[in-house]
Amino acid sequence: MSTPQEELVEGIEHLRPMMEANGFEFSLGETGIGSGGTFAVGQFQRDDRILAFSVRYGLGLVEYKVGQSRITHEDFLRYSGAWGNHACPNFGGTIQASFAALKQDLANHFSVFLSGKDEEFLAVVRDRDAEPNKFKGLAALGGRR
Secondary structure (H helix, E strand, C coil), rough: CCCCCHHHHHHHHHCCCHHHHHHEEEEEEEEEEECCCEEEEEEECCCCCEEEEEEECCEEEEEEEEEEEEEEEEHHHHHHHCCCCCCCCCCCCCCHHHHHHHHHHHHHHHHHCCCHHHHHHHHHHHHHHHHHCCHHHHHHHHHCC
């Protein structure tokens, strides 16, 4: 069984060509043992844009940052209208399958983050901030608000 750090290092190879083509560089973050077990954290960064993620027993929180603004992968998909056409999260898959699914989502839904203007990305964050509960509870199921 591979360690989270080994899985992360292998997983970033799915993302590296696309991220580097857009000027991002990878750095390995913290690794260690927490209350939930062994973990590893990594990120791709270009200037003040960061794609951060963690690995423990699977691909963990995937988060996008531009300046001081941040949004999770799932929230970006929901508030940008791409939810339902996404590949990640792919519950039940292997860690490497999750990285491959993340790559697919980056290619299909995240050009705003990879190469767009800050304002385009921040518009999605503002939509989330304006209605943080829009996709929670019954609203998430298409029910009444």
